[in-house]
Amino acid sequence: MDKFVIEGPTPLKGTIPISGSKNAALPLMAAAILGDSPTTITNVPKLRDIYTFNNVIRVTGCQVNFDEEQGTLAIDPKHLSHLEAPYELVRKMRASFYMLGALLGKFGQAKVSLPGGCAWGPRPVDLHLDGLREMGADIELEQGYVIASAPKRMEGGTFKLEPSSVGATVNLVLASVLRAEKFTIKNAAKEPDVVLLCKKLVEMGADIEGIGTHTLTIRAVDSLEGITVRNASDRIETGTFMIAGAMHPESEVTLTNVDVDDLGHFPKTFRKTGADMTIEDDTIRISAPEKISPTSVKTQIYPGFPTDLQAQWSTMMTQAAGKSSVTDTIYYDRFSYVPEVVRLGGDMEVKENTVHIEGKTQLKGASVMSTDLRASVSLVLAAMIAKGMSEVLRIYHLDRGYEDLEEKLRSVGAQISRVSQEAEAVTN
Ligand code: EPZ
Numbered sequence: 001m002d003k004f005v006i007e008g009p010t011p012l013k014g015t016i017p018i019s020g021s022k023n024a025a026l027p028l029m030a031a032a033i034l035g036d037s038p039t040t041i042t043n044v045p046k047l048r049d050i051y052t053f054n055n056v057i058r059v060t061g062c063q064v065n066f067d068e069e070q071g072t073l074a075i076d077p078k079h080l081s082h083l084e085a086p087y088e089l090v091r092k093m094r095a096s097f098y099m100l101g102a103l104l105g106k107f108g109q110a111k112v113s114l115p116g117g118c119a120w121g122p123r124p125v126d127l128h129l130d131g132l133r134e135m136g137a138d139i140e141l142e143q144g145y146v147i148a149s150a151p152k153r154m155e156g157g158t159f160k161l162e163p164s165s166v167g168a169t170v171n172l173v174l175a176s177v178l179r180a181e182k183f184t185i186k187n188a189a190k191e192p193d194v195v196l197l198c199k200k201l202v203e204m205g206a207d208i209e210g211i212g213t214h215t216l217t218i219r220a221v222d223s224l225e226g227i228t229v230r231n232a233s234d235r236i237e238t239g240t241f242m243i244a245g246a247m248h249p250e251s252e253v254t255l256t257n258v259d260v261d262d263l264g265h266f267p268k269t270f271r272k273t274g275a276d277m278t279i280e281d282d283t284i285r286i287s288a289p290e291k292i293s294p295t296s297v298k299t300q301i302y303p304g305f306p307t308d309l310q311a312q313w314s315t316m317m318t319q320a321a322g323k324s325s326v327t328d329t330i331y332y333d334r335f336s337y338v339p340e341v342v343r344l345g346g347d348m349e350v351k352e353n354t355v356h357i358e359g360k361t362q363l364k365g366a367s368v369m370s371t372d373l374r375a376s377v378s379l380v381l382a383a384m385i386a387k388g389m390s391e392v393l394r395i396y397h398l399d400r401g402y403e404d405l406e407e408k409l410r411s412v413g414a415q416i417s418r419v420s421q422e423a424e425a426v427t428n
Helices: 022-032 048-059 094-107 126-135 166-176 192-204 235-244 266-271 307-317 338-343 373-385 405-410 421-427
Strands: 002-008 013-017 039-042 063-067 072-076 109-113 138-142 145-149 154-160 180-186 207-209 215-219 228-230 252-256 276-280 283-287 323-327 347-351 354-358 367-369 388-393 415-420
Touching (some): 022 039, 022 072, 022 166, 022 192, 048 063, 048 072, 048 094, 094 166, 126 138, 126 154, 126 166, 126 180, 154 166, 166 192, 192 207, 235 283, 235 307, 235 373, 266 276, 307 338, 307 354, 307 373, 338 347, 338 367, 338 373, 373 388, 373 405
Parallel strands (some): 039 228, 154 180
Antiparallel strands (some): 002 388, 039 072, 063 072, 109 145, 180 215, 252 283, 276 283, 323 354, 347 354
16 A cells, blocks of 8 residues: 655645546446447546446446546447446445446446445435435345336436435436436535536436526436537545645645636635635636634535535644634534544544634644545645655545646645555565
8 A cells, every 4th residue: 555755844836737527527427328329538537436437337348448648538338238336346436326327227227236335434325216216216225236127218206305415416317317207306416516417418418407406307318329528627626726725825826727617615715714816717826825814614515615625624724823613514424534633733623523623733744544535635735734754644545536646746846755565565
């Protein structure tokens, strides 16, 4: 297992290009299965989760070609014949569960492993399954698998998501576009990832009303055609690097290839820290404030503060001049990074689903452990501002969601290098 060795504190100065979005690409890849002809997706990041999903889709018999240098992914569903997504792959990446909606939607049949939990606790799929039952599908659970079947035309109906769920919205849209007479999703997610999926399904020939709102109405069409689609830039990577650019008082970073419209209310909240931010087309310039103003936040569904930036924000607040709190209303226990930042000297305490932070503290280098994707990157942010040497262990979590992270950070002055444990074992 690899680790990062990071020397701090260092200011960040320079330009970072934003990569394609993992969470926007995955639904588009699942949608490609619904087409009768090949789909090409551009701006796809070289990430573990993309490779994993490529393999999940290949298991069905689809042809998947990923030109990593171009970031172009071609999916040809012509030879799709195996209507299954196996546990050994689904357990690696929860979004593989999108295969349920895609296979059921296209073929009326699917056998898909239930996803595991993840580092911060259970992540249920009850809304996915209840929504499919409401639509008219037959859903059985057998030995950790969902066995689903549906007639050529399900009657459809109306299903309210409580709470609103990105994954359930994706799965219900994928299952209904070819197979539900009329299906309405209330309290549907309207994250940019979902809006992009729905817009591209319409380009493929689907009939979806209410795109960009919390009520989606889908009417089945007989077939869909493959398309060429540009994947969105990663809005969570953008927010992560905006935060990175505000943590050291001398930092000045420019982010390029940004989809600014996908950032929701985040820029407005970010400005409250005192950071100087200018937005021009697909470029954001950040100059760190002399002093970070403590800014408390509560995560919300889009366009509110994203839960995927919660850990990064809390870490930045260790450098703010005063008290602040960060509440996660989406995941109540997504705080596994807190004890690790405390090891670096952070003054933080978790009470129920809120972390209370006292700044400004001078963080000091230490060895810390990654536990999940977003927690890991918050440890990298902390280590870059900490005094002395830090090690961030188990960075395979990071490789799931941040493309070329150490190269991007090194290019703006961070003292960060990747050490593979095997290499270390050899030298000891
Ligand atoms: C997506 O996960 C993202 N993953 C997550 O990003 C993100 O944190 C999450 O949305 C929230 O924005 C991808 O897009 C691949 P949800 P998803 O269903 O779809 C509850 C990352 O770091 N719920 O919107 O699994 C659930 O427990 C990842 O890139 C049910 O109760 O999230 C949570 O409290 C981590 N029953 C809330 O809904 C269900 O059937 C929102 O979850 C489904 C969800």
